[in-house]
Structures are given as structure tokens and as C-alpha cells.
Amino acid sequence: MPHPKGAWAPEWAGDRVQRRRLSTDAIVAAGLELLAAEGIDAVTMRAVAARLGTGPASLYAHVRDKQDLHELMLDAVFAEVHVPDPEPERWQEQLKEAIRSVYEALARHPGIAMVNMAHIPLGPNALRCSERLLRICLAGGLTEEMSGLCVDLLTLYPTAVAVEDAIWYERGKRSDWMNSEQAVIGRLGDYFGSLPGEVYPTIRAMAPFLLAGNGQDRFEFGLAVLIAGVDALKSWRPQPSSSDPERVVGRH
Amino acid sequence: MPHPKGAWAPEWAGDRVQRRRLSTDAIVAAGLELLAAEGIDAVTMRAVAARLGTGPASLYAHVRDKQDLHELMLDAVFAEVHVPDPEPERWQEQLKEAIRSVYEALARHPGIAMVNMAHIPLGPNALRCSERLLRICLAGGLTEEMSGLCVDLLTLYPTAVAVEDAIWYERGKRSDWMNSEQAVIGRLGDYFGSLPGEVYPTIRAMAPFLLAGNGQDRFEFGLAVLIAGVDALKSWRPQPSSSDPERVVGRH
DNA sequence: ACCTGAACACCGTTCAAGT
């Protein structure tokens, strides 16, 4: 009893449901679903293809390789980032809002942050984000030199924290016991307490401060340090020479 | 013509050269050699085993798994980090020296930085480093709360930059053309220049500043921002309430 | 206790062949 393809189903079903054509967008969407469901390690060419009802080789017509797929997914995530319009007098708070937004978007898709670290993101959504960050810096009165370097530095921070988060998240999914934030902090406290006091007296004494705060608190702390530093160096220019006007005037 | 194992070599060669026993240290050393020669992706259980003249299964008697091996390699790298003894009046410069030293050690072994991001490093050498960082912070007059949070933040920065470096390094090894720093900056400049001016006017105008400086300059810039921020928040304590003395006095 | 070969269940990517 031969069983020709599709003979068991009416033609319209094959056309409308089964025969959805592959496309870059569909592949990126499937990748993001897989990322949400099973983490970045599960976003393999094979798994994405399987989710679309095909084999891995079919994806290569729409996507250069796995790295390319990951970059496309990253730019889709950058679409969720909101960077406010410049209000010059509160540039510091606006930069904080923007960096929080980058962090939240990356954190909403655990695992994608590493991709942001691995590439200078050049997709349209990432560029829009940089464009608007630059405007806030310049409106705030930072030098052009500062502004140019700040965009990178300010983006690196939420990315790095999100990478750390994702690793903990991944680990927590694999085994629920022992890996909750509380459990880890508890064991770390015990560990620090058990260290030889002659070798690590400061770590022992400072253990409560080393373990203080949750992830949110620690993120906000780093953010406060960064923006305070940017403010302090607001007028920074590279390698001011000894002919710098202020210095010369200062000597009068 | 059968060819029994070792029949072509004198017995003493087999005993003295071939039969070196496996040990955790030997495995870690082989891992670091492989890392230097071929990058972190080449540090597979199979390749490390092959370098030691055995099969992958043999390593599992000395090392829990691949992650464990990577952590052991990381602590070996932390042995190269130098953190100076505290001199209270120049704590800022000392923190910079320490962070540079972390960065340099990680950069000397491209690829290992990711391991530092994936774990709270708890090996003896990493702990010694934290211990000494803490001492500098406290000697400099930072609050205990600040000092505790600073160690993490200050370590995250060189680690994140080293992760980025390693990815570029890896890419440069694969194909020498198109991936040198100069070539990438050149193409990025072209790309920014080709962007539609109505959508990305600031990026277009700021292109030279976005691409300014080499890796070293950019690292030093971030370091300056960080330490300036730490200095500005020197007396920081978590969530100061409205009963904060200075605020009350300020109203008089 | 330490080491081994073989096997299991995976990868990314290529390629000739189909439509």
C-alpha cells in the first residue's frame, strides 16, 4: 500500500498550513522562541530547523551561518530598547534610564547578551540605540571625544552584567536546588567564613559586605559609579598637552 | 610483519618519556598550552587528552568535567596577577595598577576571560587577588559597603574587555585579511559614512570620535571613568534614609 | 585507584540532487 506524500490530507491543508515557506524572519523568530524555552545552547541550526519542520541544511538559504542567525536575533532584541529624547538638564538620569533599558531587553532574552559582547552590533535597531545615546551625551554637554567613547563603555556594562546573569539563569534551570541566589549566597558565606584567617583576614571580615545586595542593587550600584565617573570626566579630551590653555592660565 | 607496541624503541624511552603519569597539574598545563596555541575552542577534552598521549576518558579521573578544567586553568592565570600593598594616599592609582594587572593576565591567555565571567572565581590565587584589592579600597578610606561592591565591579571591567579582545583575536587568527584593527576601523568608517543622514545624523557626524583610539586608549578611558566614579561615591552607603544627618543639617 | 576503547547522543556545515 504505497503512501504518496500528502495523499492522506486535502490539498488546501498542505498549501495553507504545512507549506509555510521558510524566511529569515521566521528563522529568527523560531530562534528567539527556542532561546526563551531552552537557552542559547539550544539554539542550534538543527533545533531551529526542526521547529520549522525541516532539516538544518534548509536554513543556509536564508542565513549565512549560526553566528549570523545569532546576530539577527540580537538586533530583534534591540528593537525592545527605549532611549529617551534628550532633556539636557537631566542627562545623567536619562543615560541611566537608557542603560537600564538595554539591560532589561537583554535580560528578557537570557543568553543573547553574549552575542552582543562578541560583535559590534550594527543592525538597524542597535544603531538607532547608539544614535539616541549619543544625542543625550552631547545634549548633556559632554565633549565629542567623551561621547564617542561613552557609548561603548555604557553599553558594555549592562551587557557584561546580563552575560553573568544568563550563566546563573542557565545553571539554575539545570538543577533547581543549590543554585537559587539565596542558597549560593549562603554557601559562599560559609566558604568565606571557613577560609584561613591568617591568609584571607580581609575577605573573612568583609564577607557580609561582599555578599550584600541582590542583583538589582548591584546593577544600580555599578550604574551609579559609571555615571558619576562620566560626570567627573565630562570635559575629558584625549592626552591634554602641556599647552592646554587652562594649565597655562593657571600659572599666570 | 606484526608491529608490537614499542618494539621499535628501547624500553627506557617508553618508561621515561612515554609513561609520564597523568595528574591534574599536567592536564591544566596541557590545557593552557592548547589555549595559547589554538584558542579556547580547541581546549576540548579530546584535544587535551591527545596532547597527553591518551584518550578523553582518562581525564575524568583527575578533573570533574570540562568546566572544572577551565576553572582550574583560570586560577592558574590569576597567579600572574599582581596587586600592590596598600599605600593609602594613592589608592586610586593602585586600583588602576591592579585592574591593569588583571587585564594583562587575562589578555596573556586569550579566551580564558570568558571563564572568569562564567564563575565567581574561588581558587586560591583569585582569592588572594580579591583580598588585596579589598585592602587597597579600605586603606583608601572607602566605606566597607563600597569596598565590598567595588571588588566585583572593578574585576568585571577588565574581564569584559578581555572577553571582547579574545573574540577579535580569535577572529583575526582565522582570517588575517579584513580583520586587523585598522581594516575593521576603516570599513566601519565607510559604513557609518554610508548611513542615511536623516535617520542617523549623529552617528554620521560623530564617526571619527566613535572610532577614535586603539584598544589600549579605550581601556584606559574606561578605567579612568570607573575610578573617578568610585572616588565620587567614596562615602556611599546603601539607601540613605531621609534621616541622613547631612540632609537634616542642611535644612537647619 | 587509575586508565582505556568503544559507544552514545549529539554538533555545524557541505554538497549533490531534486523541485
Place this chain on the structure above:
DNA sequence: ACCTGAACACCGTTCAAGT
């Protein structure tokens, strides 16, 4: 142009068996 099955050259880890 797009899609496919099959193959290639790899992985990490487990396990029974050896010493």
C-alpha cells in the same frame, strides 16, 4: 532560487573492562 537527505568531521560524557 529554494529546499532536502545524507554524509563528513567533529563534540562531551558514560561505562564496562582491564591493570
